[in-house]
Amino acid sequence: MRATVIHAPHDIRVEEVPDATVQQPTDVVLRVLRACICGSDLWAYRGESARQPGQRIGHEFLGVVEEAGSEVAGFSAGDLVVAPFVWSDGTCAYCAEGLTTSCPRGGFWGSVGSDGGQGEAVRVPFADGTLVKLPAAAASDDRLLTALLALSDVLGTGHHAALGAGVRPGSTVAVVGDGAVGLCGVMAAKRLGAERIIALGRHQARTDIARAFGATDVVAERGEAALAAVRELTRGEGTHGVIEAVGTEQSMRTAIDIVRDGGSVGYVGVPHGSGTGIDLDAMFDRNITLRGGVAPVRTYIPELLPDVLDGTIDPSPVFDLSVGLDGVPGGYKAMDERTALKVLIKP
Amino acid sequence: MRATVIHAPHDIRVEEVPDATVQQPTDVVLRVLRACICGSDLWAYRGESARQPGQRIGHEFLGVVEEAGSEVAGFSAGDLVVAPFVWSDGTCAYCAEGLTTSCPRGGFWGSVGSDGGQGEAVRVPFADGTLVKLPAAAASDDRLLTALLALSDVLGTGHHAALGAGVRPGSTVAVVGDGAVGLCGVMAAKRLGAERIIALGRHQARTDIARAFGATDVVAERGEAALAAVRELTRGEGTHGVIEAVGTEQSMRTAIDIVRDGGSVGYVGVPHGSGTGIDLDAMFDRNITLRGGVAPVRTYIPELLPDVLDGTIDPSPVFDLSVGLDGVPGGYKAMDERTALKVLIKP
Numbered sequence: 001m002r003a004t005v006i007h008a009p010h011d012i013r014v015e016e017v018p019d020a021t022v023q024q025p026t027d028v029v030l031r032v033l034r035a036c037i038c039g040s041d042l043w044a045y046r047g048e049s050a051r052q053p054g055q056r057i058g059h060e061f062l063g064v065v066e067e068a069g070s071e072v073a074g075f076s077a078g079d080l081v082v083a084p085f086v087w088s089d090g091t092c093a094y095c096a097e098g099l100t101t102s103c104p105r106g107g108f109w110g111s112v113g114s115d116g117g118q119g120e121a122v123r124v125p126f127a128d129g130t131l132v133k134l135p136a137a138a139a140s141d142d143r144l145l146t147a148l149l150a151l152s153d154v155l156g157t158g159h160h161a162a163l164g165a166g167v168r169p170g171s172t173v174a175v176v177g178d179g180a181v182g183l184c185g186v187m188a189a190k191r192l193g194a195e196r197i198i199a200l201g202r203h204q205a206r207t208d209i210a211r212a213f214g215a216t217d218v219v220a221e222r223g224e225a226a227l228a229a230v231r232e233l234t235r236g237e238g239t240h241g242v243i244e245a246v247g248t249e250q251s252m253r254t255a256i257d258i259v260r261d262g263g264s265v266g267y268v269g270v271p272h273g274s275g276t277g278i279d280l281d282a283m284f285d286r287n288i289t290l291r292g293g294v295a296p297v298r299t300y301i302p303e304l305l306p307d308v309l310d311g312t313i314d315p316s317p318v319f320d321l322s323v324g325l326d327g328v329p330g331g332y333k334a335m336d337e338r339t340a341l342k343v344l345i346k347p
Numbered sequence: 348m349r350a351t352v353i354h355a356p357h358d359i360r361v362e363e364v365p366d367a368t369v370q371q372p373t374d375v376v377l378r379v380l381r382a383c384i385c386g387s388d389l390w391a392y393r394g395e396s397a398r399q400p401g402q403r404i405g406h407e408f409l410g411v412v413e414e415a416g417s418e419v420a421g422f423s424a425g426d427l428v429v430a431p432f433v434w435s436d437g438t439c440a441y442c443a444e445g446l447t448t449s450c451p452r453g454g455f456w457g458s459v460g461s462d463g464g465q466g467e468a469v470r471v472p473f474a475d476g477t478l479v480k481l482p483a484a485a486a487s488d489d490r491l492l493t494a495l496l497a498l499s500d501v502l503g504t505g506h507h508a509a510l511g512a513g514v515r516p517g518s519t520v521a522v523v524g525d526g527a528v529g530l531c532g533v534m535a536a537k538r539l540g541a542e543r544i545i546a547l548g549r550h551q552a553r554t555d556i557a558r559a560f561g562a563t564d565v566v567a568e569r570g571e572a573a574l575a576a577v578r579e580l581t582r583g584e585g586t587h588g589v590i591e592a593v594g595t596e597q598s599m600r601t602a603i604d605i606v607r608d609g610g611s612v613g614y615v616g617v618p619h620g621s622g623t624g625i626d627l628d629a630m631f632d633r634n635i636t637l638r639g640g641v642a643p644v645r646t647y648i649p650e651l652l653p654d655v656l657d658g659t660i661d662p663s664p665v666f667d668l669s670v671g672l673d674g675v676p677g678g679y680k681a682m683d684e685r686t687a688l689k690v691l692i693k694p
Contacts (some may be wrong), residue, residue, distance in 0.1 A: 094608060099634060102608035164636075252627075261441065261449035264638075267631070276627040280599075280618045284640045287446060289511075291611075293634035 002347075003119025004328050006057045009047030012329045017056070020121040025071035028127040030081065033139065034149045035061040035117045035345040036319065037331050038085075039179045040270045045332050048272050058118025058345075059085040059109040060152040062134065062145070066121065074128045080139050081131040083117070083124060084298040085109065085153045090129020098299035103129075117152075118328055120347050132301045135309065143316055146344060147308050150184065150315035154342070155304055156297025157268050158184025158243070162192050164266025164292035165241030169193030174230055174238075175215070176255045177245030178206040180318040180342040181268060183213055185243040187313055190214030194241075198233060200226055200254070206341060209317050223254065230258040238263065244292070245269050252277030259288055267292035319344040349694075350466025351675050353404045356394030359676045364403070367468040372418035375474040377428065380486065381496045382408040382464045382692040383666065384678050385432075386526045387617045392679050395619050405465025405692075406432040406456040407499040409481065409492070413468065421475045427486050428478040430464070430471060431645040432456065432500040437476020445646035450476075464499075465675055467694050479648045482656065490663055493691060494655050497531065497662035501689070502651055503644025504615050505531025505590070509539050511613025511639035512588030516540030521577055521585075522562070523602045524592030524616060525553040527665040527689040530560055532590035532615075534660055537561025541588075545580060547573055547601070553688060556664050570601065577605040585610065591639070592616050599624030606635055614639035666691040 003017045020029045035058050043049035044057060051057075062082040065075050075081060088095050088103035095103050105126065110116035115123050124130055132151075138144050158181055167173055173189045175182050178201030189197050190213065199210035202220040210218065219229040230238060238260035244252055247269025255265045256279055267290060283290070307313045321340040323331045324347065331343035350364045367376045382405050390396035391404060398404075409429040412422050422428060435442050435450035442450050452473065457463035462470050471477055479498075485491050505528055514520055520536045522529050525548030536544050537560065546557035549567040557565065566576040577585060585607035591599055594616025602612045603626055614637060630637070654660045668687040670678045671694065678690035 097609065099609040102633065262444065262446040267627075271627045271631050276623070276625055278623055278625055278627065280614075280623040280625065283637075284614070284618050286449065287640035287643070289636065289638040290630075291636040291638065293631045296634070 001120040002325055004057050004116060006044055006051050006055055007053045010045060012045060012057070012332050014325050014328055017119070020115050020123040022067050022069045023123060024125065025069040026126050026128065028068045028072055028075055028124045028131070029066045030063045030083065030122050030124050031066045032061045032063040032117065032120060032122060032347050034063070034145055035347065036149060037118070037328070037335055037343040037345070038153060039181065039335070041332070042336055043270065043272050045336060052112055055112060056110045056114065056116030056119065058116040060149060061117035061122060062149050062152060064139070068127065072127045075131060075133065080134040080136050082134055082148055082151050082301065083122070083131055084156065084301065087125050087130040088298055089126040095129060098296055100296040100298040101294045118345055120325070130298065132305065146319055147314050147316040149344070150318065151297070151301050151304060151308065153297060154180045154184045154318060155188070155315045156300040157181050157295040159188040159300050159304060160295030160297070161185045161243040161245060161266040161268040161292060162188035164264060164268070165189070165243050166264040166289070167192040167194050167241050170195045171241055172196040172234055172239040173241045173243065174198040174200060174258050175243040175245065176200050176251050177269060178203060178210065179245060182243065182245035183209050183318050184315055185245050186210050186215050187213040187315060189243065191307065191313055198230055198239060212317065226254055227257045234260065237261070241266060243268070247271050248273050249275040249277035253279070256282060256288060261286040264289040264291055268295060318342045322346060348467040349672055351404050351463060353391055353398050353402055354400045357392060359392060359404070359679050361672050361675055364466070367462050367470040369414050369416045370470060371472065372416040373473050373475065374416045375412050375419055375422055375471045375478070376414045377410045377430065377469050377471050378413045379408045379410040379464065379467060379469060379694050381410070381492055382694065383496060384465070384675070384682055384690040384692070385500060386528065386682070388679070389683055390617065390619050392683060399459055402459060403457045403461065403463030403466065405463040407496060408464035408469060409496050409499060411486070415474065419474045422478060422480065427481040427483050429481055429495055429498050429648065430469070430478055431503065431648065434472050434477040435645055436473040442476060445643055447643040447645040448641045465692055467672070477645065479652065493666055494661050494663040496691070497665065498644070498648050498651060498655065500644060501527045501531045501665060502534070502662045503647040504528050504642040506535040506647050506651060507642030507644070508532045508590040508592060508613040508615040508639060509535035511611060511615070512536070512590050513611040513636070514539040514541050514588050517542045518588055519543040519581055519586040520588045520590065521545040521547060521605050522590045522592065523547050523598050525550060525557065526592060528615060529590065529592035530556050530665050531662055532592050533557050533562050534560040534662060536590065538654065538660055545577055545586060559664065573601055574604045581607065584608070588613060590615070594618050595620050596622040596624035600626070603629060603635060608633040611636040611638055615642060665689045669693060
């Protein structure tokens, strides 16, 4: 089969790899219908996150079950399913609590020895714990299929950020980061009842999506000027919650600056770079909460799925470029150069 | 009147200062019956927190109202009252929400131009917002009066930490810090229903109090060994919540190390020293929440007071040395050298 392989920073290739096969009785093999490139894949692409040469890549995908192991109870060949960005056994204490990302038998697609999502097929460990079934009819609805793909990461991650930011009906929320996760954070905050949603961003194509997703205000300034602008919009106080969807020192600093006293920063930007940007003295004096981390999206899919299916929310606009498998290296380049927001892959 | 004045690091004196007087119609003047020295006062004593020469000091006290301003509605001469460690107006949006420490008109006892608690009397701004009335009968009960003094800071701060750590019935909790706040954190965690409370500490006089307050286990190790010991006690996972009641880089590092995935660190140790001890990568991977800050104890007094009055909880054992006003400099020395846990002052 063909799949995306990372050989070195900026060296992403699509090449022949061994076919995905059922190796454990709890596995399924899934034929990929839709996959995509994540902002966090760029850290590997740029060499900011270490990868061994030859590792697969891609952790967001949905598709059709091709073969199910003998102990798989919930899925059989032909089922349309979506995979969250980590697999998990569905039976441990953490899975029972919903923290599937801490499952001791869980793992990340594309880690050494596992398939990645940016390929023709994937071996899915612990299929019963990991996958979620989708209505078969969705397979013939291109727009819906794309929207459902967002359940594998960005929509659930935006939801996790909104929960971390403590969003509830009537909240004011600011969103730091105009990538797909930040935009889904806007959507999730709106869905949870936020009254005012301030999107920080300066690229109009992106802030237009933010507005379509529910942002009531856009702040194009950065740093001190962004702080002043957000305070201006919030009686000088800042917002009840802030979604931090970037992961850099500067973005965390901004998030803590603009949150209201007693408020929460929902952090889902994968930390990268040298410093944390956390001013603990300021957090202490102002009773700021920091809550978030890697999103247990498997837990959120059943809650978010009905709203996607009935069109209450439609995250599909975050995908602004579509490629076939051969176009994946070009897709990385486009996202790296910010000419694409998020690249959809149709293998 | 006589009051404690800080002139320079390690230069604490009790001397004549201008009498406390009603200056605003919302003030009261309070005659101090009990005050004490806080671990955070030591940062000023040691020069780790800046003070202007001549500033007053002390922020925990209770006493009797001597004179009330014309606009004070809730208090009159003779009332026994306790003061939280910051004053607050009781009327702003933050006060209404319970975040009294963020009141724009609030302030800290001993800040420039204000009285401190370690003296004969204190001018209390915004008395109606700040003070809480106590039963008159408590004035003649020495043990109870001492227990009630803990409401001004350490008990409410311990409660804030326990809330920050997310303690609920059945929780496992670890407490980093064997000072009065850490010990009150043990008490607060027990009160909120924690099932297992692991106190980290190596001074038996203190860990004995921890056990009396509800600790089920004591870990004397530090650093890596402490982590191993806590994991050993918790099926390798760590505790659901951790109370961080020290405020150093090392204590925060330990707190984040020993918390279970998905858990919360309730941070109430006043940050001091060069680094934060926050490993954001570890927090991200394990979905750790950091929640706390300066405790809005004014908000907690009405909830905690009945339990102190009826003896359900008795924080008085945290005071292990009692001095008169002349003994205050010696009290600082004793706490600085850790020969005293917390010094009670009877002016």
